[in-house]
Amino acid sequence: MKKYTYTEKKDTRSGFGDGLLEAGKRNPDVVALCADLVASLKMQDFINAFPERFVQVGIAEANMIGIAAGMTIGGKIPFTGTFANFSTGRVYDQIRQSVAYSDKNVKICASHAGLTLGEDGATHQILEDIGLMKMLPGMTVINTCDYNQTKAATIAIAEYEGPVYLRFGRPVLPVFTDADQKFEIGKAWMVNEGADVSIFATGHLVWEAIQAGEKLAEEGIDVEIINIHTIKPLDAEAVLKSVAKTGCVVTAEEHNRLGGLGDSIAQLLSTTNPTPQEYVAVDDSFGESGTPAQLMTKYGLDADHIIKAVKKVIARKKA
């Protein structure tokens, strides 16, 4: 098992904020919009640097999405910022008609996704957003795993033409990917090569998968861990190549088991190479208040649950 270490912990949303500032420096057409959550989305540095290129829309997310769509007409590249729940479910029709169907170059950037939002509870903890967004034709869906990857992804989507949903979160977590990495949309990242099982992980579950992999290595189980940061378009080649080697799959995501990464992998495999698969995901429920760590344990999204899923799926493969 390849060793991953870290020297600091940071939140992925800070990666977004720093990436947005960098994207703004690189391209004068990058503009940002926020619905009264500037501090939460870490957008203040961008605002300080480019005050005329920032739009405060107030608590009016539908209007924000529409304004962003309109701003593309004339060449701007709008980044919208609010919580994931208010970035997707609340404004689904606005995204569907004014952004996706209209093929507008809007970057919908969503913080506080999933259970790790914590104490605010289920009203704010959206676990359905990946599914909602990946069903929209033409929408690119990205869920990043640490500060560095989020920063790199933010810079990358500014250079990509087309609508993007970028999902990140609130908690402070280890920074274990390379600083100054080049983020390739739609290209899976090989975290660890292995032979016994393929773990496809996204977002905050990537670090949990690494923790699980280290413990499983001590038991002689050789896991392959692949980070699917881009859920759509899915890197089918990377998935199929890995599964051809390992013959079984665990998917891990901070999302409802319905409609997320696991379903994307299952659909691909069921139509090409049917393979035993176990889901590490929320079992079709809402979240609740609690600390992020408590919630990840209670809802089965930590390293221990990945370990159980790996053992179960390997047993199924052998059976």
Add this chain to the structure above:
Amino acid sequence: MKHDIAYLEQVASQVRRDVVRMVHGCQSGHPGGSLGCTDFLVALYFEAMNRKEGFEMDGKGEDLFFLSNGHISPVFYSVLAHSGYFDKSELATFRKLNTRLQGHPTTHEHLPGIRIASGSLGQGMSVAIGAALTKKLNGDNSIVYTLHGDGELQEGQIWEAAMFAPHNKVDNLICTVDYNGQQIDGPTSQVLSLGDLKAKFVAFGWTVLEGEGNDMAQVLDVLAQAKALTGKGSPIMILLKTGMGHGVDYMMGSHKWHGAAPNDAQLELALAQLEETLGDY
């Protein structure tokens, strides 16, 4: 004036013929609002707007128009065709399989003249504000126009946008409400009263104009007034009194023709009231 009023009225008559024939041709679509807004859209495209030749999505250096009440697509398509964005023969494909003239306007089929999809109501004002902000950032002094149904104002997003535009001094924006008092289920006064629309928009910080929407001279006049008020710190709202179905006697003033197509006999009755001025498609 680019054209005299008599010519614009001739265009409007032809557009109304197109609307009725298009809706009849596919036996679906929305003739009522289309006929009511014909004079406005003809005045806008043939007189008020500064448009460039050809079509580019970015629309830099020219005025833009967003149709927020996308269901009145027949009149929009006819006016776009007569304005030179595509050949009027394509109007015959309205709502038919593989057409660029979808039931509601879309950019998805790359029809020249269309910059946003609309149909799900309430979104166009936000989009127009965005385009207006980009024009300001680009140092482009052009104007952004919209059209909304009055029933559409029941959508909450409209009021989010209505609050935003004055606060942010979006003064290169001229919105118009097709104030016909009708919606699918009946008069707006019965379905969900709009109240004192003028007072509401004034209270939100808009400069509000009122006009008669089925009198070409008055439409031109109110648009000219609106243009003169741009650049003065507040967005402009035109409350345009129209009659649903205007120009076809049996359709006039009734919500029943919001989304119903005429049969063969009704088509003939309608066409007898609308002079063919520029040649049918």
